[in-house]
Amino acid sequence: AQSVTQPDIHITVSEGASLELRCNYSYGATPYLFWYVQSPGQGLQLLLKYFSGDTLVQGIKGFEAEFKRSQSSFNLRKPSVHWSDAAEYFCAVGARSSGGGADGLTFGKGTHLIIQP
Amino acid sequence: KAGVTQTPRYLIKTRGQQVTLSCSPISGHRSVSWYQQTPGQGLQFLFEYFSETQRNKGNFPGRFSGRQFSNSRSEMNVSTLELGDSALYLCASRRDRGLADTQYFGPGTRLTVL
Numbered sequence: 001a002q003s004v005t006q007p008d009i010h011i012t013v014s015e016g017a018s019l020e021l022r023c024n025y026s027y028g029a030t031p032y033l034f035w036y037v038q039s040p041g042q043g044l045q046l047l048l049k050y051f052s053g054d055t056l057v058q059g060i061k062g063f064e065a066e067f068k069r070s071q072s073s074f075n076l077r078k079p080s081v082h083w084s085d086a087a088e089y090f091c092a093v094g095a096r097s098s099g100g101g102a103d104g105l106t107f108g109k110g111t112h113l114i115i116q117p
Numbered sequence: 118k119a120g121v122t123q124t125p126r127y128l129i130k131t132r133g134q135q136v137t138l139s140c141s142p143i144s145g146h147r148s149v150s151w152y153q154q155t156p157g158q159g160l161q162f163l164f165e166y167f168s169e170t171q172r173n174k175g176n177f178p179g180r181f182s183g184r185q186f187s188n189s190r191s192e193m194n195v196s197t198l199e200l201g202d203s204a205l206y207l208c209a210s211r212r213d214r215g216l217a218d219t220q221y222f223g224p225g226t227r228l229t230v231l
Binding site: 032045046051090104105107109110 | 161
């Protein structure tokens with residue numbers, strides 16, 4: 001079964017500084033990888049996704065992530081954070097079910113991002 | 118285009134009761150998935166419906182069930198509520214069942230069991 005680890009429960013970054021959120025996954029085949037963001041009282045919004053091809057993926061709001069198969073990682077990065085980036089960030093892996101269709105997403109426990117002025 | 122809507126947004130029930138949550142997917146989306154979010158367990162997959170059929174199911178007891186109607190709207194039911202069922206229940210829709218298709222999440226229903 002697949003699993004996702006986000007080692008950092010909380011991260012504090014100064015506004016304007018760069019950001020990297022870590023994500024490690026465990027899955028036997030080529031994974032489908034996602035990063036979602038959740039603001040208080042809101043649902044999840046997809047930031048970016050990786051299925052195949054270029055290992056550096058660009059997303060919305062200036063975020064990017066790099067898939068590294070050798071390290072089983074899919075870290076999220078942003079060169080300069082804004083106060084509005086404060087939120088909960090979730091990494092997820094998707095599996096393909098034996099029936100050929102998509103399975104549910106397995107999420108990490110999330111990283112709470114705090115932005116200091 | 119309207120997003121995924123969930124009703125009600127907040128719900129308070131007592132132990133032993135049952136509850137039904139509703140999800141209206143984005144127009145044209147045929148797949149609806151449900152997730153439970155709690156502080157302790159995080160986000161966990163409950164089940165997915167596609168064209169009125171449950172295709173995949175997570176590791177939850179039989180008290181959790183769901184269904185999907187011909188217009189793709191979905192309902193989730195929890196019977197014999199327990200305190201541990203208090204959670205944010207999120208619904209997500211996508212056009213088809215492929216993982217390549219983006220899953221759009223609703224705002225969730227906050228269920229509190231007393």
